[in-house]
Amino acid sequence: MTIRRISIFGATGSIGQNTVDLVRRTPERFKVVALTGGRNVAQLARDARELGADLAVTAHEERLPALREALAGSGVEAAAGPPALLEAADRVADWVMSAIVGAAGLAPGIRALEQGGTLALANKESLVTAGPLLMAVAAEHGATVLPVDSEHSAVFQALVGEDIASVERVIITASGGPFRDWPFGRMAEATLEQALNHPNWAMGQRITIDSASLFNKAMEVIETKEFFGLAPSQIEVLVHPESLIHAIVGFRDGGLMAHLGPADMRHAIGYALNWPERRHLPVERLDLAKIGKLRFEAPDEKRFPALRLAREVMQAGGLAGAVFNAAKERALDGFIAGQIGFTDMARVVEEVLARMSGETGLIDAAITLDNVAQTDHVARIRATEAIETLKTRA
Ligand code: NDP
Numbered sequence: 001m002t003i004r005r006i007s008i009f010g011a012t013g014s015i016g017q018n019t020v021d022l023v024r025r026t027p028e029r030f031k032v033v034a035l036t037g038g039r040n041v042a043q044l045a046r047d048a049r050e051l052g053a054d055l056a057v058t059a060h061e062e063r064l065p066a067l068r069e070a071l072a073g074s075g076v077e078a079a080a081g082p083p084a085l086l087e088a089a090d091r092v093a094d095w096v097m098s099a100i101v102g103a104a105g106l107a108p109g110i111r112a113l114e115q116g117g118t119l120a121l122a123n124k125e126s127l128v129t130a131g132p133l134l135m136a137v138a139a140e141h142g143a144t145v146l147p148v149d150s151e152h153s154a155v156f157q158a159l160v161g162e163d164i165a166s167v168e169r170v171i172i173t174a175s176g177g178p179f180r181d182w183p184f185g186r187m188a189e190a191t192l193e194q195a196l197n198h199p200n201w202a203m204g205q206r207i208t209i210d211s212a213s214l215f216n217k218a219m220e221v222i223e224t225k226e227f228f229g230l231a232p233s234q235i236e237v238l239v240h241p242e243s244l245i246h247a248i249v250g251f252r253d254g255g256l257m258a259h260l261g262p263a264d265m266r267h268a269i270g271y272a273l274n275w276p277e278r279r280h281l282p283v284e285r286l287d288l289a290k291i292g293k294l295r296f297e298a299p300d301e302k303r304f305p306a307l308r309l310a311r312e313v314m315q316a317g318g319l320a321g322a323v324f325n326a327a328k329e330r331a332l333d334g335f336i337a338g339q340i341g342f343t344d345m346a347r348v349v350e351e352v353l354a355r356m357s358g359e360t361g362l363i364d365a366a367i368t369l370d371n372v373a374q375t376d377h378v379a380r381i382r383a384t385e386a387i388e389t390l391k392t393r394a
Contacts, residue, residue: 045070131226
């Protein structure tokens with residue numbers, strides 16, 4: 001049996017913990033090189049000890065003493081701060097899980113790809129902000145990128161043995177979130193607690209709110225374009241409240257290949273972890289006779305403008321994805337902090353996109369890590385300005 005050297009970035013989060021759960025079940029198959037986390041150093045240290053990691057890194061320098069203390073006597077090396085995250089990515093591993101949340105996941109992911117191994121990509125922001133760069137680095141270094149988002153894993157699985165040229169369209173599904181049936185006026189008043197009440201999936205806080213606004217789906221549409229190299233017109237979104245079909249691939253002969261599975265991220269994570277093999281995974285087996293019915297609806301882009309904005313971003317290309325993501329992240333912070341209402345998030349993103357598209361040379365600059373970081377920075381300032389304007393109007 002070959003032992004796989006693995007690292008988990010964002011190990012303390014929802015995806016990270018599901019990955020740890022799978023690794024823990026067959027520890028003899030893996031050598032854990034590095035685990036990284038953010039504020040939750042207690043969890044990071046517990047997992048690093050249990051899995052016998054070489055290195056544990058917290059993103060926050062001020063947490064280093066706490067991490068060191070929690071790891072005392074374990075033999076696990078401790079480090080902190082963004083440069084230490086990059087150094088962790090330099091440690092040779094066969095398989096790296098990219099599950100840091102937000103734009104902060106991009107640089108460590110690129111760095112890991114430069115080692116030429118396999119990157120299991122949960123961090124969708126990487127593809128949205130810098131898809132062409134990420135895929136080019138992977139190609140240059142002979143690295144493999146595997147999707148972990150359930151929809152993209154579903155498409156990837158439906159494409160095994162198929163020629164991408166025979167694909168007519170890809171349909172990614174959306175549960176519709178907790179506000180699927182709510183009129184716009186009621187959505188405008190939605191609270192944080194209501195936005196966090198996802199009908200099917202248990203996920204981190206930020207992606208759960210993005211699911212309620214369909215910004216998550218908008219990100220996934222862009223992710224689909226970048227990962228599979230499809231034209232925007234080939235990508236469709238379908239509301240499917242049961243969240244059992246994750247994606248459908250439509251071929252040029254009219255056939256549709258759907259991927260079904262329980263709403264449990266350990267399926268997509270496990271598929272990537274075991275790829276190219278399929279192994280037993282501890283997920284529920286669906287009883288379709290008991291489920292009885294699956295429902296499908298067209299998304300309502302008036303109530304959920306994020307989907308329209310995603311198409312505009314794909315049309316614009318270049319750094320528009322970096323603007324979109326940063327404005328969305330800042331607007332999300334504003335909603336979480338109670339500065340703006342739920343439906344204001346899309347207004348903020350739309351305004352920032354419009355403003356920055358008008359600023360010569362910004363969106364059209366080359367997609368490099370520096371340009372993405374600079375664009376991200378400016379977009380957050382513009383989003384903060386848009387939030388302030390909305391607050392004074394309220
Ligand atoms: P969580 O918020 O649950 O976890 C995020 C992880 O990133 C934690 O380990 C956190 O550390 C760490 N982190 C937070 N900020 C930073 C930072 N600035 N630098 C380095 N590390 C940081 O997120 P999820 O697990 O839900 O999501 C992770 C990624 O996967 C996201 O990109 C998301 O869109 C994507 N994804 C998630 C799915 C899900 O089901 N959850 C499904 C598909 C994709 P700590 O908690 O210790 O502070």
